[in-house]
Amino acid sequence: MSDLTPPSSLWRDTATAVPVPTRLSGVTTANVAIIGGGYTGLSAALRAIERGLKPVVIEASEVGFGASGRNGGVVSTKYRVSLSDMAKHHGVDVAKRMNRLAHDAMDCVEQYVDRYEIRSAGFAKTGNLRCAHNANALASLREEARIVTETFGDTSLQILDREETQYETGSAAFVGGVLNKHAGVIHPLNYARGLAxxxxxxxxxIFEHSIAQRIDNTPDGIEVFTELGSVRAERLVIATNGYSDLAPATAIVRKSVIPFRSAMVATEPLSAQVLQTLVRNGRSYSETRRMMRWFRRIDDRLLFGGRGAFGKADSGPAFAALESAMKDLFPQLAGVTVTHRWSGLVAMTMDSLPQIGLADSRTAFAVGYNGTGIAMASLLGRCAIDLAFGDQIDLALMRRARPEAIPFYSLREPAVRTVAGWYQFLDHIGR
Ligand SMILES: Cc1cc2nc3c(=O)[nH]c(=O)nc-3n(C[C@H](O)[C@H](O)[C@H](O)COP(=O)(O)OP(=O)(O)OC[C@H]3O[C@@H](n4cnc5c(N)ncnc54)[C@H](O)[C@@H]3O)c2cc1C
Structure with missing residues (x-):
């Protein structure tokens, strides 16, 4: 059994209080059972309520135990596949629709925070700056910005040169960047708790500390069994993302995603002198490296996240490497102490895009956000309910006829290590 204790993190240290958790026991009925208490599952529950339905969320640990309570709080409209590549391979209309869905996802977060008064989430639409680590990366960012601006008529992107990027970030490591004004920052765990x-x-x-172990899918309906109880429902939504291998109940989506460890460190509160030189506009910032790193301020600390060098579990040397990457980018942080270190699992997919669809006539799934899911999980949770109850929605490249299994899934762990090593090498040599 996996460890279901949430890691200590800066988010947990600054989180709002929660009610005493309830475990599922006995038989409960609902219109829809939802497995997973992250953004996808909670957003699905809210959409069900909007439709006049009764949802029951089943969470193995506690709300926000998964990536939703551990992430960097960078709310953006980015996919891991560029819109220019989508346009090249699938046509401009498809790319345009994907761009629209990304903006809808961002709007969805803003609407939830407003409508449900989730003030503790500290959502701020400060923009996201993608920082190019070399000239090739900057050329790709510029091409993306050109297509988005000229072809889609989307005015949210602005190209920054080297000096502007250096001024914005406080780092001399970048050759330029693209500012996306329709993006921002959030306290991820407070957002999850606010949705709950x-x-x-x-x-x-919402039943916590209740692992969905088994599902009976019969002509009469769905029944999801936990250790002490069950939920009988007309429909089911699977919202387990990078944690889909916790129990056999979600085997149907498990092979669609490769769980990949992503980690965060947070500094001690910084002096006013250092703060003056860092991330001046309070935006979220991400890099163009394949093994992406991202950073932002939270109050007077810097938060820095990255992938790579992390195996199945956390490791001291991997956190040390992340800390030293942060100090390479920001030499002004030399001597500053890191007070918090934590990690979590993101869900990578074969084509680097989220997957949403129906696994059968009663079961919807939405997984595979590839590390940028705050906004998209908020949107796709809603869409999963609509699909489960028979609506047709144009979800462009994310819509799948069934969960798409990754070939040679049993080789995923050595494959992840090999791919991560190769990506680090390419980043290192500037390709
Ligand atoms: C370190 C880190 C940094 C990140 N940074 C960012 C960022 O800055 N911006 C961004 O957009 N995205 C970021 N992400 C990704 C983002 O957090 C995720 O895409 C998003 O939270 C996915 O939400 P979810 O609800 O689909 O999955 P999760 O939040 O992972 O929730 C899945 C839940 O399912 C539960 N579960 C699994 N199996 C069962 C079962 N059998 N029974 C009951 N419950 C079950 C798990 O306990 C878990 O709580 C980051 C992720 C990590 C790990």
């Missing part, structure tokens, strides 16, 4: 409060306040049930 909204679900509970509107009559939805």
């Amino acid at each position: 409060r909204a679900v509970r306040d509107r009559g939805g049930h």
Whole structure:
């Protein structure tokens, strides 16, 4: 059994209080059972309530235990596949629709925070700056910005030169960047807890410390079994993302995603002198490296995240490497102490895009955000409910006829290590 204790993190240290958790016991009925208490599952529950339905969320640990309570809080409209590549391979209309969905996802977060008064999430639309680590990367960013601006008529992107990027970030390591004004920052765990409060306040049930072990899918309906109880429902939504291998109940989506460890470190509160030189506009910032790193301020600390060198579990040397990457980018942080270190699992897919669809006539799934899911999981949770109850929605490249398994899934762990090593090598040599 995996460790279901949430890691200590800066987010947990600064989180809002939660009600005493309830475990599922006995038989409960609902219109829809939802497995997973992250953004996808909670957003699905809110959408169900909007439709006049009764949802029951089943969470193995506690709300926000997965990536939703551990991420960097960079809310953006980015996919891991560029819109220019989508346009090249699938046509401009498809790329345009994907761009629209990305903006809808961002709007969805903003609407949730407003409608459900999730003030503790500290959502701020400060923009996201993608920082190019070399000239090739900057050329790709510029091409992306050109297509988005000229072909889609989207005015949210602005190209910054080397000096502007250096001024914005406080690092001399970047050759330029693209600012996306329709993006921002959030306290991820408080956002998850705020969504959960909204679900509970509107009559939805959330059962925590309840692992969905088994699902019976019969002509009469769905029944999801946990250790002590079960939920009988008309429909099911699977929202387990990078944690889909916790139990056999979610085997249907497990092979669609490769769980990949992503990590965060947070500094001690910084002096006013250092803060003056760093991330001046309070945006979120990400890099163009394949093994992406991202950073932002939270109050008077710097938060720095990255992938790579992390195996199945956390390791001291991997955190040390992340800390030294942060100090290479920001020499002004030499001597500053890191006070928090934590990690979590993101869900990578074969084509680097999220997957949403129906696994059968009663079961919807939405997984595979490839490390940028705050906004998209908020949107796709809603869409999963609509699909489960028979609506047709144009979800462009994310819509799948069934969960798409990754070939040679049993080789995923050595494959992840090999790919991560190769990506680090390419980043290192500037390709
Ligand atoms: C370190 C890190 C940094 C990140 N940074 C960013 C960022 O800055 N911006 C961004 O957009 N995205 C970021 N992400 C990605 C983002 O957090 C995820 O895409 C998003 O949270 C996915 O939400 P989810 O609800 O689909 O999955 P999760 O939040 O992972 O939730 C899945 C839940 O399912 C539960 N579960 C699994 N199996 C069962 C079962 N059998 N029974 C009951 N419950 C079960 C798990 O306990 C878990 O709580 C980051 C991720 C990590 C790990």
